[in-house]
Amino acid sequence: MLGTGPSSGSAGSEGGQPTAAGADTPTGNAILSGFDLGEDETRQGRIHRKLRDLILTGGIAPGTRLRETELSARFGSSRAPLREAMRRLESEGLVRSDFWRGSRVAEYTATELYELYALRGLIEGYAAALLPAPLEGATLERMATHLDAMSAAARANDWLAVAQQDTGWHREIMLAAHRPLLLDAWDSANGPLQMTFGQVGGAFYGHDDIHDRHHAVLDALTKPAPQTEATIRRHYLETAERVLATVISGYPTETTPPEGPDAALSQAGQTEQSECNDPNPTGEKP
Numbered sequence: 001m002l003g004t005g006p007s008s009g010s011a012g013s014e015g016g017q018p019t020a021a022g023a024d025t026p027t028g029n030a031i032l033s034g035f036d037l038g039e040d041e042t043r044q045g046r047i048h049r050k051l052r053d054l055i056l057t058g059g060i061a062p063g064t065r066l067r068e069t070e071l072s073a074r075f076g077s078s079r080a081p082l083r084e085a086m087r088r089l090e091s092e093g094l095v096r097s098d099f100w101r102g103s104r105v106a107e108y109t110a111t112e113l114y115e116l117y118a119l120r121g122l123i124e125g126y127a128a129a130l131l132p133a134p135l136e137g138a139t140l141e142r143m144a145t146h147l148d149a150m151s152a153a154a155r156a157n158d159w160l161a162v163a164q165q166d167t168g169w170h171r172e173i174m175l176a177a178h179r180p181l182l183l184d185a186w187d188s189a190n191g192p193l194q195m196t197f198g199q200v201g202g203a204f205y206g207h208d209d210i211h212d213r214h215h216a217v218l219d220a221l222t223k224p225a226p227q228t229e230a231t232i233r234r235h236y237l238e239t240a241e242r243v244l245a246t247v248i249s250g251y252p253t254e255t256t257p258p259e260g261p262d263a264a265l266s267q268a269g270q271t272e273q274s275e276c277n278d279p280n281p282t283g284e285k286p
Contacts, residue, residue, distance in 0.1 A: 121236030160198030
């Protein structure tokens with residue numbers, strides 16, 4: 001299975017704002033020391049946000065086991081909110097669970113990544129071809145805001161933020177199509193693609209490239225439906241080809257060792273693969 005490391009500066013949160021990249025030990029011993037749960041979110045929501053940020057930034061490496069007993073202790077939480085947070089991460093494609101191996105940060109093969117990009121292109125291209133009317137001014141303004149944020153994040157070498165703003169830009173097309181089932185299927189690829197692009201995007205994209213490629217999609221939305229659909233599919237497949245060429249070639253990420261309470265997590269996943277046959281993958285007591 002494919003695992004990639006974080007690129008320099010590739011830290012971010014779901015809203016595209018930079019966040020300190022965390023790290024994890026193979027047993028999760030440092031996951032929440034020093035983490036303030038705050039009072040403005042549900043406990044499940046806070047656990048989900050923290051774990052999601054760590055996974056997306058590479059703070060918890062692909063393949064790392066997520067042990068329920070240890071995570072509960074570190075979050076100071078009961079099992080119920082932790083399990084709900086893990087279910088959400090699984091639905092987002094960031095965690096994979098099975099009986100024998102327990103829950104782990106998801107890994108994706110090159111083929112799987114290519115298929116996810118192709119799927120997004122198929123769904124969005126089809127939805128765009130069904131747009132009931134030209135995009136409205138408010139939608140175009142939001143897309144322009146996302147594009148400006150993408151460019152700013154690229155200049156800051158924050159490629160996870162680029163990926164998240166890109167998701168917001170393309171999601172405006174999906175929302176304008178008013179096809180909820182298509183939107184749900186489209187959303188299902190967000191986590192894995194953000195995680196991967198955030199870690200390697202800086203190897204093959206620049207500020208001008210981002211603007212040119214997205215303006216080409218905007219222009220295609222005014223064309224006949226077959227041309228619109230073909231342009232969007234090509235947009236995604238070109239990105240897929242660049243991502244996979246970078247990942248397969250072993251893009252040498254340059255990472256600054258993390259500091260603070262999550263520093264010990266930086267080695268997460270390195271010893272996890274040797275534990276695949278653990279007869280007690282969940283860490284539960286017999």
